[in-house]
Amino acid sequence: MADREFDEFVRSRSAALLRVAYLLTGDRHAAEDLLQEVLEQMYVRWRRIRGGPDAYARRILVNRSINRWRRRGRRPEAALGDIEVGLPDHSDGVVVRDAVIGALRGLPPRQRAVVVLRYLEDLPVDEVAAALDCSAGTVKSNAARGLDKLRAVLGPILVKEGD
Template identity: 70%
Template sequence: MRDSRGAEFDDFVRTRSVTLLRVAYLLTGDRNAAEDLLQEVLEQVYVRWRRVRTTPEAYARKALVNRAANRWRRRARRPERALAEHDGVRQDHADDVATREGIVAALRTLPPRQRATVVLRYLEDLSVTDVAAALGCSEGAVKSNTSRGLARLRESLAGSGLVLSSSTIPGSPR
């Protein structure tokens, strides 16, 4: 028989892991790295379950952002080397897949804080207050980073040939 911590945690993982994996993917830009990142964070949440069980999703999101930032810092110090044919992008000719790939690629060009604010604010649909709490910064910083991030996304997407309407990118001026 499982203890209550295990049952509550299992319910949390069952109901929120898909959403948290999407956040991790958008923060890292790589499915395998996102799965590893989420696994690390879920281990951390489990260990601290008694303290975080009232707000586990908020805690997990903040941990995802912090751990992703740590990975960016490590990678900045030690650049990755391409694995030739294994790093190639597999092209799918479906419009929605191409659009998604373009958006994810554009997200990768953003600095970590701007990427985190755009992902949490618009793709996770969090309020400015919740994003500020997750990132440990002021609401003004969230608004500023979001505005700059969206502007860079539009610029990057326009440069790649993807043209998105203002209704496609949340927060776009109409």
């Protein structure tokens, strides 16, 4: 019974959770790895998860993405060597999306998590606070600071796109 419930959860929520993981990490492969780790952890604890699996999954995604960011800051990444880099697609939508992802990467992990969960996942303040284990006021202040930084970085790009 529990296995079927978990399978159904994975089938129905993986795409949305992968989107959150991607927005938190800024990298497709890192997002896939992160989501895989989270789903493995959830499978082991599936019967003990309280308060809904979505909230639990978001909380683990945020915590693990912040931990990955901390680890990466302590250990420099090694170069992969010669890899082919594809030519960038010059369509306007891709340029704006890449700019937004880049701007999100520039935010501190906590602000990035708040912006992703609050505005891109459209969660209410109390659910974001629960996912981050903080107060609603902390969510609001991190959101305000994060949005200010995003506006400063993205303002010129979005103005150009709108012309």
